[in-house]
Amino acid sequence: MRIAVFCSGKGSNLQAIIEAVKRGEIKAELSLVVSDNKDAYALVRAREAGIESVVVEPKNFSTREDFEKKIIEHLEKKKIDLVCLAGFMRMLSPNFVRRYRNRILNIHPALLPSFKGTQGVKDALDYGVKITGPTVHFVDEKMDHGPIILQSAVEVKDEDTEETLAERIHREEHKIYPLAIKLFVEGKLKIVGRRVMILE
Numbered sequence: 486m487r488i489a490v491f492c493s494g495k496g497s498n499l500q501a502i503i504e505a506v507k508r509g510e511i512k513a514e515l516s517l518v519v520s521d522n523k524d525a526y527a528l529v530r531a532r533e534a535g536i537e538s539v540v541v542e543p544k545n546f547s548t549r550e551d552f553e554k555k556i557i558e559h560l561e562k563k564k565i566d567l568v569c570l571a572g573f574m575r576m577l578s579p580n581f582v583r584r585y586r587n588r589i590l591n592i593h594p595a596l597l598p599s600f601k602g603t604q605g606v607k608d609a610l611d612y613g614v615k616i617t618g619p620t621v622h623f624v625d626e627k628m629d630h631g632p633i634i635l636q637s638a639v640e641v642k643d644e645d646t647e648e649t650l651a652e653r654i655h656r657e658e659h660k661i662y663p664l665a666i667k668l669f670v671e672g673k674l675k676i677v678g679r680r681v682m683i684l685e
């Protein structure tokens with residue numbers, strides 16, 4: 486199985502995936518990193534790990550369709566089976582989702598369906614919840630909406646700032662995202678309606 490990871494920024498989840506592949510926990514090839522931002526630190530991580538990367542920036546395309554067409558070209562060239570969004574701050578079109586139906590995963594820094602969008606940590610903190618944490622889910626046509634694979638609870642402390650809370654959420658992300666990918670690669674995820682069963 487061949488995996489592509491899509492990133493827009495820091496790439497700490499990419500790093501966790503790289504390490505899980507290296508340790509042999511995820512038995513798949515990490516074949517490609519795709520970034521929509523040429524300055525993403527994730528690209529440095531890819532280079533250091535010897536993984537091929539491509540930058541596809543929307544500003545160079547006149548439509549989203551053309552932008553995604555270019556990405557799909559790269560995915561097809563590399564015969565990618567699974568797309569993992571890891572801090573990719575962009576919604577994929579219904580056309581893209583259809584093409585890779587049930588083969589796109591995403592990590593979100595809040596317990597979905599709460600606090601969707603790009604500020605999941607801040608929104609949870611500002612709302613005043615006592616428990617938050619990351620969610621790994623399949624991607625469907627709606628934002629942060631597809632069937633949930635794994636979640637992890639993180640307690641919000643009185644003294645938390647967005648930074649300290651984000652740090653503890655990240656630590657959990659780095660455990661549950663590689664684990665969800667491992668389960669997918671091993672064929673252990675069964676989608677039943679909105680529920681995802683984990684097979685023994």
Ligand code: GAR
Nearest residue numbers: 494495496497498572592593594602
């Ligand atoms: C992660 O916390 C991820 O949950 C979040 O972006 C961060 C990327 O960090 N994604 C979203 O908010 C998507 N809605 P990273 O670049 O260090 O992996």
